[in-house]
Amino acid sequence: MTERHHTSNLARRLRSFRVLGVQQWVLLSACAAGSLLAVQACGSDGNPSGGAGASNNNGGSSAGSPASGGTVSGSGSGGAPAGAGASEAGAAGTVSDSGAAGMATAGSAGSPGSAGASTAGAGGMPLPEGDDVLERNHHPSRDGHFTQPKLTKAAVPMLTADTAFAAKFTGSMWASPVYIADGPGHKGTFFAVTTSNDVLAIDETTGANLWTKNIGSAPQQSGAGCGSIKPVGMLSTPVIDATKRVIYVAGGVGAASIERHEIHAINIDTGMEVTGWPIDLTGTKSGAVTFNTPAQNQRSALSLVNGTLYVAYGGHVGDCNVYHGWVIGVNTANPAQRGAWTTLDQGSAIWAAGGMASDGTSVFAVTGNHTPNGSHAADRSTTDSEQVVRITGMGAFDRKDQNLFFPTTWKNMDDDDSDFGSSNPVYFNLPGATPPNYIGAVAKDGKLYLLNATNLGGMGGAATTITVANGGMAVKTAPTVYRTAKGTHITFSTDNNAACTGGSGQKIVSVLLKAGSPPTGTVDWCAAQTGEVTAPISTTIDGSSDAVVWYMSGNKLTAVDGDTGTNLYTSANSCTGTHRWTSPIAVKGRIVVGGDGNLCSWSAK
Numbered sequence: 305m306t307e308r309h310h311t312s313n314l315a316r317r318l319r320s321f322r323v324l325g326v327q328q329w330v331l332l333s334a335c336a337a338g339s340l341l342a343v344q345a346c347g348s349d350g351n352p353s354g355g356a357g358a359s360n361n362n363g364g365s366s367a368g369s370p371a372s373g374g375t376v377s378g379s380g381s382g383g384a385p386a387g388a389g390a391s392e393a394g395a396a397g398t399v400s401d402s403g404a405a406g407m408a409t410a411g412s413a414g415s416p417g418s419a420g421a422s423t424a425g426a427g428g429m430p431l432p433e434g435d436d437v438l439e440r441n442h443h444p445s446r447d448g449h450f451t452q453p454k455l456t457k458a459a460v461p462m463l464t465a466d467t468a469f470a471a472k473f474t475g476s477m478w479a480s481p482v483y484i485a486d487g488p489g490h491k492g493t494f495f496a497v498t499t500s501n502d503v504l505a506i507d508e509t510t511g512a513n514l515w516t517k518n519i520g521s522a523p524q525q526s527g528a529g530c531g532s533i534k535p536v537g538m539l540s541t542p543v544i545d546a547t548k549r550v551i552y553v554a555g556g557v558g559a560a561s562i563e564r565h566e567i568h569a570i571n572i573d574t575g576m577e578v579t580g581w582p583i584d585l586t587g588t589k590s591g592a593v594t595f596n597t598p599a600q601n602q603r604s605a606l607s608l609v610n611g612t613l614y615v616a617y618g619g620h621v622g623d624c625n626v627y628h629g630w631v632i633g634v635n636t637a638n639p640a641q642r643g644a645w646t647t648l649d650q651g652s653a654i655w656a657a658g659g660m661a662s663d664g665t666s667v668f669a670v671t672g673n674h675t676p677n678g679s680h681a682a683d684r685s686t687t688d689s690e691q692v693v694r695i696t697g698m699g700a701f702d703r704k705d706q707n708l709f710f711p712t713t714w715k716n717m718d719d720d721d722s723d724f725g726s727s728n729p730v731y732f733n734l735p736g737a738t739p740p741n742y743i744g745a746v747a748k749d750g751k752l753y754l755l756n757a758t759n760l761g762g763m764g765g766a767a768t769t770i771t772v773a774n775g776g777m778a779v780k781t782a783p784t785v786y787r788t789a790k791g792t793h794i795t796f797s798t799d800n801n802a803a804c805t806g807g808s809g810q811k812i813v814s815v816l817l818k819a820g821s822p823p824t825g826t827v828d829w830c831a832a833q834t835g836e837v838t839a840p841i842s843t844t845i846d847g848s849s850d851a852v853v854w855y856m857s858g859n860k861l862t863a864v865d866g867d868t869g870t871n872l873y874t875s876a877n878s879c880t881g882t883h884r885w886t887s888p889i890a891v892k893g894r895i896v897v898g899g900d901g902n903l904c905s906w907s908a909k
Contacts, residue, residue: 446658446659447731448785453845461872465875466905469510471904473513475901487505492507503518529622542606545608549571569639590644595630596626605660613634615632645701650675654671658781690718691708709755723747739756743755746772750798788866791817793817795866797838810832810834814829836882852865854890855887877904
């Protein structure tokens with residue numbers, strides 16, 4: 305079957321990148337077709353060059369890192385297509401050159417900046433947002449913000465469960481659902497993946513199964529000697545290319561244990577594999593490091609940036625065997641052409657379920673602790689542990705301070721298993737701040753770091769460090785970022801010791817950021833949780849008004865006021881089997897969440 309391309313719906317040809325209520329549309333045509341918004345020149349040859357090769361935990365120096373991420377077998381010479389490649393808008397406009405307060409008409413303040421990120425600037429007005437939820441936390445930035453006009457604060461307490469939506473299936477779901485408004489048969493469609501390796505297309509109205517694709521036998525254990533999730537097939541949230549009408553998924557395949565890690569491309573209309581896929585990562589190399597199949601684990605949500613699919617890997621619960629943090633980059637137009645970056649040392653997993661953040665040009669990954677637990681490398685020339693890194697192209701990493709950050713306490717974090725990589729980063733714009741664009745990254749030990757997105761700062765180079773929890777294994781989450789009249793909020797779950805009054809026990813914590821040079825932030829409010837809790841998302845009705853934070857607490861949908869943390873709604877019914885590493889999504893005035901064997905939905909009437 306060939307891929308079917310729809311041209312009748314403009315939303316299929318344009319992709320939305322919203323950052324905190326400010327949005328730009330990026331045309332997804334290739335550079336060769338002449339993108340209307342291609343401000344940067346199209347790349348000509350993105351093939352990663354293999355440097356001297358990454359060293360392993362036995363030694364080596366920083367010079368041993370691949371000069372541009374290393375090559376893997378099957379890499380071609382053409383590089384990833386540049387795609388739309390729109391440059392970053394200036395601090396007061398959007399990529400469509402809107403002025404400081406303007407819409408999409410030209411204005412002098414909105415000229416594209418030099419950083420090349422396809423994310424909006426600070427001052428432009430929000431443009432209409434489509435209904436599609438194509439990836440984890442809604443946007444490449446991972447901000448977890450949804451514009452939902454029906455979900456006013458007045459309407460939220462009257463939410464009702466969608467009992468006619470009977471979305472049932474077999475298997476455990478450790479991923480978040482994704483959604484496309486024009487799915488198979490032009491139906492609005494949710495997609496779910498299970499640890500049993502099933503991909504399911506689900507009718508948005510009835511919950512009926514439109515098709516199921518199994519990508520192969522799901523391993524009943526890792527085969528590495530540890531791991532707590534069984535079976536251990538697909539754990540990560542997929543990503544959809546709405547233009548190609550393809551959903552990309554990744555997972556372990558094998559009879560008893562993991563025999564292969566595969567990346568699949570599935571036609572969303574038919575459920576059939578796209579020609580040239582799947583990709584088997586067996587034997588993949590980056591410098592001196594070879595991909596160790598059973599020891600690697602794929603939990604991090606997939607990213608799709610300018611035609612390159614990014615898939616990250618870490619290890620299994622228990623940190624057993626020899627694994628590394630990996631970022632695999634795949635040219636989706638030619639999947640035989642791919643590259644990889646891997647950590648210098650053993651361990652340093654990239655495992656946060658929320659995935660990597662993107663500024664529209666690069667992806668930002670956060671690594672965990674060196675292994676074995678309780679040890680650390682001698683110095684930073686042999687380790688990539690406890691680090692934020694910027695990856696470009698198909699796995700390129702330039703080892704300079706502007707492209708990495710790690711705390712001065714990295715050795716203690718290694719020894720205590722307080723790994724930085726327990727939560728995913730988020731990219732956002734902070735109006736009035738200098739500089740305007742930041743990476744927010746929170747570590748297990750309760751420190752939230754704000755990093756200059758264009759210069760991550762090297763060792764200890766955070767723009768701002770905020771204590772959000774007082775030590776311990778306090779934070780393992782996926783943040784959401786939203787803006788209200790009070791300012792910009794970054795909000796997430798904590799397991800214990802939140803830095804607020806009555807901070808013991810599980811909390812949702814909201815940090816209010818204040819613009820400046822550098823910016824500052826304080827814990828603004830905390831809301832209680834009970835039982836297993838998902839990471840939160842946020843909604844507003846227009847980009848900044850009626851902010852509501854949503855999460856599952858003890859299998860019940862909970863909503864709190866985004867400005868105060870005051871409870872607005874707790875569902876009477878439960879959704880069985882929701883897992884802490886997932887997030888709800890917001891679609892057409894509905895909140896939808898995935899659990900073991902079901903999707904659950906609540907609607908504003």
